[in-house]
Amino acid sequence: PPEPPLEEVTRRDFLKVLGVGALALYGEALVTPVEAARHPNAPGALTAGERFGTYALTAPRVYKGEHLGAVAMPIGGIGTGTIWLDGQGRLRVWQLFNNSTESRVPGSFLAIRVQSEGKQPELRVLQTEPEPGFAACQSLTFEGGYPLARLDFETGLPVAVRLEAFNPMIPTDTANSSLPCVIFRVTVRNTGNRPVDVALLSTLQNAVGYEGGGEINGVSHPGYGRNTNTPVREQGLAAISMTTPSEPPWTGFLRTRNDDGRVLTSDPVLWLGALDGVVELANAGTLAMGGIDALSRLSDQKAVVVSSGSTKAFFESLKAAKEGPIADKYLSVFEDFEGATYAGWKVEGEGFGDGPAPGTLPGQQPVSGFVGRGMVNTFLPGDSPQGKLASRNFKFEKRYLGFLLGGGNHPNETCMNLWVDGKVVRTATGRSTERLEPYSWDVREFVGKEGQLEIVDARSDGWGHVNVDHIVFSDVQPDSLLRLSGAFQRLAKKVPIDFSEVEEVTDGGAAAQLAGGAQGGAPWQLRSHLRLKGLSSPDGEIKVLAQAPNGDPVLVQVPFGQAWLILSLAADMPWEWARKLICRVNGLDEKRVRFETTRGGFGSMALSTSAADAKALPAWTKSEALAAAFAADSTFPGNASAQSSEAGSTLNGALSVPLKLAPGQERTESFVVTWHFPNVERFGHEGNHYCEVFDDALDAARYVSADLEPLTARTLLYHRTVYESNLPEEFLDAMTSQSVIARSPVCWRSTEGYFAGYEGAYGCCPLNCTHVWNYAQTHARLFPELGRNQRVSNFITYLHDDGETSHREHGAQGAFADGHCACIEAALREHQLSADDAFLRRVYPGVKKAMDWFISKYDAKQEGVTRGQQWNTYDTAVSGLNTFIGSQYLSALAASEVMAKAVGDSESAARWLALRERGMKAQDEALWAGEYYIQVPETPPGHDYNNGCHSDQLLGQWWAHQLSLGYLYPPDRARQACQSIYKHNFKPDFAGLPQIPRRYVDEGDGGLYMCTWPKDDRPDPFTLYSLEAWTGVEYSTAGLFVHEGLIEEARAVVRAARARYDGRPRQNLNSGGGVCGMGNPFQELECGKFYARAQSSWSLLVAAQGLVLDGPAGVLGFKPKWQPDDHRSFFTVPEGWGLFVQTRAAGKQTDRIELRHGRAVVRELVFETSPAAAASCTVQHNGQDRKAKLQRGAAGEVRIALAEPLRLTEGDVLEAVLGG
Structure with missing residues (x-):
């Protein structure tokens, strides 16, 4: 019979208790029972491609x-x-x-x-x-x-x-x-x-x-x-x-599996090595410290904790911790910031205020981890002021200098520096968290010299502040001492034993004996053990589990809050003994279970x-x-x-x-x-x-x-097909290089299949941030399953009851206006990249709620314009009427209308259509300034751009083109606005130009500003990051240029962006660093590496080929903007991909679709051609004629309805000849 399930405890529960910073957190208590391993469907041998043409390759970039x-x-x-x-x-x-x-x-x-x-x-x-x-x-x-x-x-x-x-x-x-x-x-x-x-x-x-x-x-x-x-x-x-064997396991949390490999949900088990003293652990390093820290935080959980041994120093440290903080006896305090002023420090700028802060400041997330009442906190107000704080000179006498540090992770800009002999010899930054963490510098090489500390705040944007407290000197590593001091104090309060002193007793190899004569498995030969004189327990019974030959306890079990602590008073207890005891306490059949570590390695x-x-x-x-x-x-x-x-x-x-x-x-x-x-x-x-x-x-x-x-x-x-495209080589380079992002440190998939991405690598701004992934096209175009996965998160898992989306998915989060619209636009993209309408029917109820929530939030009068404070990807809110958010609103309405029609919701479709048409007219009339679209701010204003020329002013039009939704504004004005963006915002050489607050373009390199003010009337405050260059916006803007026929302008922008990542190391740029520095072609920067926004580069392909796609309806078409007379480009459909080829000659247009992988159902083809070529058509499938009906549309569009749906499989070629 199956075993009854035990109470489920997840590692998530551990993290709440232990704190995410503890290095001992090597695993979870238990996970969902593992299913049998399931391999992917084998890809199978390639179908012969004898029907495919032979084409020249565009050479990939060579370094x-x-x-x-x-x-x-x-x-x-x-x-x-x-x-x-x-x-x-x-x-x-x-x-x-x-x-x-x-x-x-x-x-x-x-x-x-x-x-x-x-x-x-x-x-x-x-x-x-x-x-x-x-x-x-x-x-x-x-x-x-x-x-x-x-x-x-x-x-x-x-x-x-x-x-x-x-x-x-x-x-x-x-x-x-x-x-x-x-x-x-x-x-x-x-x-x-x-x-x-x-x-x-x-x-x-x-x-x-x-x-x-x-x-x-x-x-x-x-x-x-x-x-x-x-x-x-x-x-x-x-x-x-x-491999390494699972048993004896490494120290740390253990997972319990049945003999068939199934994970059991028993009480969590923490297996510890020898428990040592505070100085010994501090000198041993972080790995050794982790067990004590984890143990000290575990008493509030049902758990079993077993140590394989203990030292005299451990019990002496435990006893000392009952009397006060252990670290105090080893640390010499240089500065604790407990005064009313910065006495003894030189203050520059306004970033540090008049004196130490009392902790958390207005508008700041809760600050923790500081000692006493005062600390340095430059969140004054809202990260804007900057400055420096320089200490008095001091002489190095001890090996280590330690401090508590938090705040922004901006090297050289929010940091603590150590100056010796006129140069910075050590520097440290926070981890973009308000919690102050212990840091240490080994400064033994400077003993006898003089030094000075400098605290720097040179940032005014997100996490543009620094938190510092408790600067100390010591001959024992201070960060370890501070961590261990707190751990021992917690233990001292929770381990219910008292003793007067510790004595080491020699045993000479005698064997330990389990109490009651039970067998422990492998013999435990005792060299020595510890005798705790006057051992007693004020709060609970001490249960002796094993004894030395002289009767002294060598293994005791004591209550530890809700947990049980099995404490060895002798070294090197065999794992077999620990195993037997763990099984006994948890009621497990030791013959049917195995244990394994949950460490990441x-x-x-x-x-x-x-x-x-x-x-x-x-x-x-x-x-x-x-x-x-x-x-x-x-x-x-x-x-x-x-x-x-x-x-x-x-x-x-x-x-x-x-x-x-x-x-x-x-x-x-x-x-x-x-x-x-x-x-x-x-x-x-x-x-x-x-x-x-x-x-x-x-x-x-x-x-x-x-x-x-x-x-x-x-x-x-796939590689060959992409490079058989004859698109500009810089387009192909941008597309392919940034397709690494979904397979980079930015993205991960959990056991249950949840797909998640940060903004940038290493946890930079979690999780599936809607206003950054707004721009991302690559992952969804190449792997439609990933896009659908994200939309399920948007519209089912993390959708608020009232229809508000969560702009991040790692906690309770509200919507950002641009990201909210992006989720709706992307839902249509995911539908178009599906083989049927099952996905859309699953998410549509959430999409509908989300569209109506946006209307009620930003357009209560249903004018088709946005009003109020609209938080967005520039980490600020823009106010009032604008096309940056407004164009995405219109695009979201258009996308919602299409989806509503697809599921039969005609009432919503009609309502959203009427609202969009009102908005298109209202926005154009109110915001067109003769050269480009501007913003009309409200009172109170936001971080606005007013009369500025914003590179994202037509972001919703970019989305609309990607989804074949047509124009949201008059086409001539859309094109003129694009020309203005290029004229005012593109700079071929950034030498001497301001980059505020971050620097992503080196001297001699070019780029596209986010926003400029041609009339020199920039408001204050203005949209944050306006004077930066982001590749993600450069690619989306260039994609829009291509849609508008501005090919050379698009190429110039993309060439400049990719030239910044030409393999030559750059210096002093933001968000880079690491072993390969800056300039890595596969690692574009913006608040982190492999920045997700750069996946907008795939829009260059969609724009250049003029893709028209509706997977469930079987519609596939192309209207090339790049070389329509001689065009080749890679394409994807819901379940396959291939090469599209279009040629024009002597009044004849030939459109050829080579399906090189997967399958596709085609019911209708869509192309764009000249009036002469639109007079007739023939369609062939693998050389066989197929019946089709030609329908002419506006602006040279032709639609070819096939008499019978074609089910293409890889190796097939579908060809339409127009005219001739």
């Missing part, structure tokens, strides 16, 4: 020389994590472990061995940076047509070597574009005149246990230990499986190849030794059995594939890295979706290996 310095392409699937391949050929950043750090895993690279007849073998690592024992390549070129990184190496050897690195990316196939892998496809060609023996080498470090924190020194890291590399040989697969990895003659080296640790072995014999003779590492270290594994190449011959072999790291929680959403699809990394490797050929072929076909 070389100085343009390689900032290049780093993240490679991974949707929501899987990524490995970044940099411009030196290195695997530079590893973000597989649910981490947001830009850390490198060493021992992981590709190399080649080449031996010509009669010569010694030579080795090269496929990088331009050497590895010990492996010489580097002389140079490389990096072709960056995402998703394919194509590197050509100059090796100095008689072979040409090309690496193609990618993750399968197959538009409309979300599942097979969400695989946790990187494929390395190496092609070697013999360029000499003699045969050569070649061997390819791929190596990988078993990084299970690493969580992205701290540097890995060779194979050493505190998170490593018991890492096991197991060679696997199966039909069509050679692999090295990389727990999981598995695999290195594999399909090469039949591959050889495995399951364990190596020194690169020089690997090189020597590889040079001596590439087949790695010797031990190929599973091997495991010692505590604190791991193993590397390697696979080699031999090749024999005759002169001119080439061969290609592939290596695959796969991973599986399931433990993560984000804003209440558990796990990673890909971990529900695969059991482990080896399971993923088997899937990829079995389908490597079709996964590779379809990815390469």
Whole structure:
């Protein structure tokens, strides 16, 4: 019979208790029971494309020389994590472990061995940076047509070597574009005149246990230990499986599974190592501290906590904590800001006020984490004032300087600096949170010198302030001391034991005995134990579970709030004992359960190849030794059995594939890295979706290996089809490079399939922010499932009862006006990209409520204009009549009307149509200023732009064009407004131009301002960020230009944007940094990396081809704005994609649709042509005539209704010939 379900407790509940900053939060208590692993539907072999034409390729962008310095392409699937391949050929950043750090895993690279007849073998690592024992390549070129990184190496050897690195990316196939892998496809060609023996080498470090924190020194890291590399040989697969055993588990929270793998919902279990004293833990580092912090916060939960040992220092620290804060005895306070003024500090500017703040200031989120009553807080008022605060000089006498810091995460602008010898030697910023967190600097190198502290507030926008308190000196790391002091104080109040002193007793190897004569499993040999003299419990009974031979307790159970604490008074209690006790307390059958850690770094990895003659080296640790072995014999003779590492270290594994190449011959072999790291929680959403699809990394490797050929072929076909488009190369570059975003650190998918994206990487402004994702087109056009997922969140999961949308999804949030309209517009896009109307019928009730909510909120008189304060993506509110919000309002009305008609809601459709028509007239009359559309503010004003020329003034018209909704304003005025935007806002060179408040354009680079004031009448205050340049707005504006026929203007804007990301490192720009700096072509900036708004770049394609699409209705058409006489472009439909080709000659127009992947149902075709060509048409499907009826429309539009619906499958060609 099935087991009765136990009470469900989620890790979300833990986070409320433990606090998200605790490093001990390595997992959840339990999750939804895991279903059996379900692989994607295999992509299948490609259908032969003999019907397809042969077309010239537009070359992808190539980086070389100085343009390689900032290049780093993240490679991974949707929501899987990524490995970044940099411009030196290195695997530079590893973000597989649910981490947001830009850390490198060493021992992981590709190399080649080449031996010509009669010569010694030579080795090269496929990088331009050497590895010990492996010489580097002389140079490389990096072709960056995402998703394919194509590197050509100059090796100095008689072979040409090309690496193609990618993750399968197959538009409309979300599942097979969400695989946790990187494929390395190496092609070697013999360029000499003699045969050569070649061997390819791929190596990988078993990084299970690493969580992205701290540097890995060779194979050493505190998170490593018991890492096991197991060679696997199966039909069509050679692999090295990389794991760690689940038991004994790592310390931290444990998950309990039944013997069939199902997660059990027992009380949460916290398994701790030895409990140590405050100084010892502080010196041991963050990993060691986490257990105490977690333990101290757990007493209010039903839980079982077990420690494997305790030290004398732990109990002494616990006793000291009962008497007062422990940290005070180790810290020397330099400044606590408890006075009424900044005495002893030099104040510049107005940002710091007259003296320390009493905590939270008016209009500020709650401030916490400071000590005492006073602190530095520059939120005065609302982040606007700026300034500096400089301390008196001081002499360094201790090893560490510590402080509490919060506020904005703006390097060099909201920060604490340390000056020594006239320069800044240390700096720190907040984490864009109002909580002050402990920080420490190791300053031992400055002992004997003088220093000065400087607190800086040089920002006036969001998080443009800094919080500082409690500056101290110490010889013990202060941030650790401060964290531990609070943890021990909490423990002292909650652990119900008293004792007078602690004594260490030697046992000499005698065995501990369970109380009552029970068996504990493995013997526990006691070297020594602790005797707590005068041990008593004022609040509860102390239960002795095990004793030393002399009768002293060595294992006790005490109540700990609602939890149970099992405390070992001797070192190294065996895991078998802890296991038995946990099962006993939780009522579990110890024979039917297993435990595993919930740390983010727990999981598995695999290195594999399909090469039949591959050889495995399951364990190596020194690169020089690997090189020597590889040079001596590439087949790695010797031990190929599973091997495991010692505590604190791991193993590397390697696979080699031999090749024999005759002169001119080439061969290609592939290596695959796969991973599986399931433990993560984000804003209440558990796990990673890909971990529900695969059991482990080896399971993923088997899937990829079995389908490597079709996964590779379809990815390469997508890449080729995109570049067979003859669009401007800068358009293709912008489109493809920013399609990385859905597969970057910005986006993730939880176990239950929820798709979420930040604004920028690493949690910058969560979650699915409507006013930023307003601009994003790429993810939904390439993977319609993702767009539909977001709309379900908008209109079902997070919709308010009255129809107000949530502009973010990580808590209770209201609507932003522009983002609210965007959700409605995007709902129509998602419907058009669906195969039927099931999605629309599901979300339409929410869409209807949302449209009517907007009307009641901003247009109560139903005039078709917006009034009141309209919060928007510029992090401020604009007031009154304007076309920035107003055009999106009209576009949302038009979209709602179309959707209402589709579901049969004629009353709403008629109502919204009438309102839109009134608004189109009213807005045009009130806001047209002869050259462009302006704003008419209200009283009180907002952050307005008044008579400014706003780049987003026709954002709703951009949306309307994308959705084939027609014009919202007179076409001639829309075009004139676009010309004005280009004239006033585009600057080919930003040298000497202001950029306020953030800087995204380097000297010599060009860009598009958000808003300018041609009449020099900028209001005060004005729309924030007006004097910045954002690629997301540059692309959407350029897309609008294309729709309006302003092709060269669009090209100039896009060229300027992409020139800023040409691979050359930039300096002193905002929101960048990290290992690759600024200038990375795959990492555009705006309040974070991989900024989601840049997905507006896909609108360049939709505009250039003039896409007309209604998936459920079977309508597909194109009205090219780019080269209508000779046009080629990639396109997507709900369940497939292909290439559209249009040619015109001698009065004849030929429109050709090649479906290269998936399927499509076509009932009606739509094109634009000349009157002469519109006189007749023929339609052929795979060369066979199809009956069709031609209908002429306005402005050269023709609609071709097919007599019978055509069900296209991949490989099919549909061709219409007009005229001739």
